[in-house]
Amino acid sequence: MNPAPSSSATDAAPVLQAAGLRKSFLSGEGSIEVLRGVDLSVMAGESVSVRGESGCGKSTLLNLLSGLDTPDAGTLTWAGHPPRGDRRAAFLGMVFQSFYLIPELNALDNVLMAARMLKPPGAAERARAADLLARVGLAPRATHLSTQLSGGERQRVAVARALMNSPQLLLADEPTGNLDERTGDAVIELLLELCRETRTALVLVTHNAVHAGKTSRHLSLHNGVFQ
Amino acid sequence: MPWYLYLALKQLFPAGRKFPFFTAISVLGVALGVMVLVVSTSVMGGFGREIRRWTVDTTGDVQVRADGGINRPADFLAQLTKVPGVVAATPFAEGxxxxxxxxxxxxxxxxxxxVERVEAVTPLSKYIYFGKLDDLDDDSVILSSQLAAAIGARVGDKVEVYSPLLIEALKSDEAYLGRELRVCGIFEIGHQALDSSLVFVTLRTMQDLYGRRGSADGFDVKITPGLDPDEAAARINAALPPALHGHARSWMEINHDLIFILQLEQNMIFFLLTFIIIVAAFSVTSSLLISVVRKTREIGLLGALGGQPRQVAACFCFQGLVIGMAGTVTGLALGATVLTFRDNIVAAFTRLTQSEAAIERFYQFKQLPAHYSASYITAIIVCTITVCTLAGLLPAWRAARLKPVEALRSE
Structure with a gap:
């Protein structure tokens, strides 16, 4: 379990570089230190799985890596630059356990929502969204509201949305947690395949050893540090 | 369209649902407030217009009176018509x-x-529905409709007229016979007080009844259309000979107190009914706050997708703006509909409460007047849209304060 990139990727600049990340939360009268100095470097096209027990800080780590939360200590860079909210839409995509599709929008518009964060979508963006939906096997369901889709279909829409802006980094937080085994396997296969094709760096938080085994690097978080 | 405006519209009018219930309720609340405001201010404006109509149509734009009367009306008329802005003038005597x-x-x-001059100043003929103005001579009278009905007089009937000279004659132990006049016309102006207690005779008949020997009480004046009546009155006052002890007043000055009270009532009604809009805006705030709570995880997602807090705030503020605009348009349409059918509505209401006569007696008008005032309609539109947009501020602020990490974690 090595937080450093594999030798095949060391000649490129890291897409994600985290050093000494620390995070603690107040609990009662004291505080709990969830992350105790996490180091992580991820290269373009690399896929990294993070496993660990429930409550060990996997989701907290993803929140720090995505810039949604700030570390108590440590440094983080996105492609060599400090993380900034206004760069998030273009730089990274996120996939969550609970999909988080917008119920008022259909599948196509949910995918296009990521593009809308950058600019009002034109024909090219619509074509790409339709293409991504076709890639995840949902072209016939493009005009269906998210409430009319099954769990697996929703997660595939979420994957397409995460890749809509061709991000350099994709963070997936237990994306198969709410899916049955067969659907979960299919979603992971799809995620890895699309990331490979587009050389998108992937950080996959999962409990599933089989899914973790399919990534190029495997990390285990224990007591707030990578083992 | 920026994503926050797009999403605001999608949240208000979700695809796949024929009837956006929450939005419709909010819009309806605002629309009802706007409708009540439009109807109330327009009816009050209508009362003002009616006062102008029956005042100008019976006494002209400006009225000139002299303390001791005007002894040579023909000479004074020649002077009066030379004043810039005076189109026509006609003498009158009252009692x-x-x-x-x-x-x-x-x-x-x-x-x-x-009779020769009155039509150049006031359109009396259009209110005479039995008989003709041309039939009015020194032995005839034109009665108001309700007065004619009260005494049972019709065109062609004879009526006896007694003036205050009767009292003077009685003091001197002289015999005084009333003047017999033939009813040659019946008029109705649409104002209860005028329609129940006013009669027209010739100037000569009036001079005889009051023993005035060729004098008039004053002149009704018609001015150039578009000229300010107060300005015209000022010009006439400047031209009046000091020996006359006369004074010209515009129809607005004559009815100053009534117009002031109506304007005050119109402003007060606008002020008080604006609170209906504010109450409706609170319901907009409440429904948007519920929306923020219901969509907490979506708001977290927007942050995760790259949305900035100010953009999330704009999304909810825009929803308030859209509700305000939709409510205003709907309210204006409802208000216009109610005003179009106002007489039917009032008739139905008065029939139901058996209060036709009381309403007419109290409000002086047979029909409910209405006048759209551009300034009030503009004020209603601006006020409603502003208040509803402000109503979106609190939910917007709440939404913008949500931290994406915590919002995504919320249950």
């Missing part, structure tokens, strides 16, 4: 008489008019 028909007495105000 009160006792009028009797079939032993039914009444005590109307009587107005002596110059």
């Amino acid at each position: 009160v008489v006792m009028l009797e028909h079939n032993l039914k007495p009444s005590y109307p105000a009587v107005r002596g008019i110059d």
Whole structure:
């Protein structure tokens, strides 16, 4: 379990570089230190799985890596630059356990929502969204509201949305947690395949050893540090 | 369209649902407030217009009176028509008489008019629905409709008229016979007080009744259309000979108190009914706050997708703006509909409460007047849209304060 990139990727600049990340939360009268100095470097096209027990800080780590939360200590860079909210839409995509599709929008518009964060979508963006939906096997369901889709279909829409802006980094937080085994396997296969094709760096938080085994690097978080 | 405006519209009018219930309720609340405001201010504006109509149509734009009367009306008329802005003028004399028909007495105000000139100043003919103005001579009278009905007089009937000279004659132990006049016309202006207690005779008849020997009480004046009546009155006052002890007043000055009270009522109604809009805006705030709570995880997602807090705030603020605009348009349409059918509505209401006569007596008008005031309609539109947009601020602030990490974690 090595937080450093594999030798095949060391000649490129890291897409994600985290050093000494620390995070603690107040609990009662004291505080709990969830992350105790996490180091992580991820290269373009690399896929990294993070496993660990429930409550060990996997989701907290993803929140720090995505810039949604700030570390108590440590440094983080996105492609060599400090993380900034206004760069998030273009730089990274996120996939969550609970999909988080917008119920008022259909599948196509949910995918296009990521593009809308950058600019009002034109024909090219619509074509790409339709293409991504076709890639995840949902072209016939493009005009269906998210409430009319099954769990697996929703997660595939979420994957397409995460890749809509061709991000350099994709963070997936237990994306198969709410899916049955067969659907979960299919979603992971799809995620890895699309990331490979587009050389998108992937950080996959999962409990599933089989899914973790399919990534190029495997990390285990224990007591707030990578083992 | 920026994503926050796009999403705001999608949240208000979700795809796949034929009837956006929450949005419709919010819009309806605002629309009802706007409708009540439009109807109330327009009816009050209508009262003002009616006062102008019956004042100008019976006494002209400006009225000139002299303390001791005008002894040479023809000479004064020549002077008056030279004043810039004066189009026409007609002399009048006023008083009160006792009028009797079939032993039914009444005590109307009587107005002596110059039949040759009066139509150039006031469109009296259009209110005469039995008989003609041209039939008015020194032995005839035109009665108001309700007065004619009260004493049972019709065109062609004879009425006895007694003036205050009767009292003077009685003091001197002289015999005084009333003047017999033929009813040559019946008019209705649409104002209860005028329609129940005013009669027209010729100026000469009025001079005879009051023993004035060729003098007039004053002149009704028509001015150039578009000219400010107060300005015209000022010009006439400047041209009046000091020896006359006369004074010209515009129709607005004559009815100053009534117009002031109506304007005050109109402003007060606008002020008070604006609170209906504010109450409706609170319901907009409440429904948007519920929306923020229901969509907490979506708001977290927007942050995760790259949305900035100010953009999330704009999304909810815009929803308030859209509700305000939709409510305003709907309210204006509802208000216009109610005003179009106002007489039917009032008739139905008065029939139901059996209060037709009381309403007419109290409000002086047979029909409910209405006048759209551009300034009030503009004020209603601006006020409603502003208040509703402000109503979105609190939910917007709440939404913008949500931290994406915590919002995504919320249950």
